[in-house]
Amino acid sequence: MTVSIKEFLSSEDLFKVSDLRGLFKEMPDLKLQRLDQLFDESDRSLYLVLDGMVRVCSWCKGEEFVEDYFQAGELVNCKILLEDSPQQFAEVMSRESTVKKMPQFVARELVRSNESFQRALMSSIYTSWNRSQQRVYRVSALNSEQKVIHFLLEYIGRSGRRVGLEYVIKPVMTHEEMRAFAGVSRQTVCTVLSALRRKAILDFNRRYLIIRDLKKLKSYL
DNA sequence: GCATTAACACATC
DNA sequence: GATGTGTTAATGC
Numbered sequence: 001m002t003v004s005i006k007e008f009l010s011s012e013d014l015f016k017v018s019d020l021r022g023l024f025k026e027m028p029d030l031k032l033q034r035l036d037q038l039f040d041e042s043d044r045s046l047y048l049v050l051d052g053m054v055r056v057c058s059w060c061k062g063e064e065f066v067e068d069y070f071q072a073g074e075l076v077n078c079k080i081l082l083e084d085s086p087q088q089f090a091e092v093m094s095r096e097s098t099v100k101k102m103p104q105f106v107a108r109e110l111v112r113s114n115e116s117f118q119r120a121l122m123s124s125i126y127t128s129w130n131r132s133q134q135r136v137y138r139v140s141a142l143n144s145e146q147k148v149i150h151f152l153l154e155y156i157g158r159s160g161r162r163v164g165l166e167y168v169i170k171p172v173m174t175h176e177e178m179r180a181f182a183g184v185s186r187q188t189v190c191t192v193l194s195a196l197r198r199k200a201i202l203d204f205n206r207r208y209l210i211i212r213d214l215k216k217l218k219s220y221l
Numbered sequence: 222g223c224a225t226t227a228a229c230a231c232a233t234c
Numbered sequence: 235g236a237t238g239t240g241t242t243a244a245t246g247c
Contacts, residue, residue, distance in 0.1 A: 144224060174238060185225050190240060206233070206238070 020073065020120050023110060024048050024100040032097050038090040039077060039101075046107040047076040047090070052097025053159075053173075056090045066180035068128055069093060069173075071159065075124040080104050081111055093173060139183040142221075148192040149220050151182040152202075156211050170208040 029050070032038060038054050039045060047054075049070050056067045056076060067088065070076045076099070079086035084104075110117040131154065138150040155178075160167040175189040182189060196202050201213045211217060 175240095176238075186239095187226080187241085188224070190238095194240070 019116050020048050020075070021050070021100075023114065023117055023120075024102060027100040027102050030099050030101060032092045032099070034092050034095050036092045036097075038092060038097075038099060040089045041087050042085075043077065043089070044080045044084060044104040045077065046080060046102045046104065048100045048102070049074050049076060050098040050100060052092060052094035054090050054097055054099070055093050055177075056088050058088050066177075068131060069181070070128075074127070075121060078121065078125055078128075081107055081121070093177060094171060135181065135183070144184045144188050145192050145195075146221055147182045147184050148178070148189055149196075149217060151178060152211075153218065153221075155181075156209075156214075160211065165212075167211040167214060168208055169210075172204065172207065172209040174206075 027048075030038075032052075038047060041059075049072050051072055053069055053071045054076060055069045057064045058067060059065070076090060077086070077088065079088065081104075111121065134150070134154060138147050142150055155173075156167050156169060159169050161169075175193070176186050178189045179186045184192075193202070193204060196217070197204065199216075201211070201216050203210045203212060
């Protein structure tokens with residue numbers, strides 16, 4: 001019997017945080033502060049984010065290239081399931097973050113034997129893959145204002161809470177952090193956000209970002 | 222022409 | 235004092 005990926009992922013809620021927590025229950029909690037390193041390039045463990053936000057990076061021409069960002073319920077360093085040396089490292093973006101760490105051999109055994117783990121893995125890899133595709137699209141097909149807005153829509157969809165008719169992200173990443181995902185300069189992020197604020201489409205400061213008019217924001221793309 | 226870089230003032234942690 | 239924000243002139247493609 002063949003089952004579509006969508007059916008496989010949604011037939012049961014087996015990839016919720018609570019289920020993954022169960023699989024990681026033997027693993028100790030790691031509590032980290034902003035900018036702490038979660039793992040380095042030689043690390044072969046799989047991580048589950050319980051709280052906060054982390055970014056996965058690699059070195060490119062002596063500079064840090066930000067690959068992706070992860071938050072509660074997501075698996076990080078999934079590449080170690082398929083290769084031994086993904087050459088990636090991770091650090092904490094939020095003020096604090098709690099994660100659980102699972103050795104490579106344990107994670108690989110779960111891939112073979114545990115269906116709920118398979119679902120969680122599929123879901124985590126799928127969403128990360130989607131983000132990468134969206135990023136390629138925005139970097140190659142949009143002008144700089146649209147790049148920022150395109151990223152903002154992804155970010156609000158992922159991290160935003162609906163409050164009445166508005167959407168709030170709190171805490172919010174810095175302009176420098178958004179720069180990496182939007183694919184523009186830090187100053188451009190700031191300029192675009194400030195222009196949108198003048199138009200009352202959104203509001204922001206260091207602590208939060210509020211989208212006041214999502215419809216209008218979307219109309220810029 | 223569009224976007225980045227550089228530079229600087231100012232705010233906040 | 236370090237880090238983040240906001241603005242603008244110069245520079246580059």
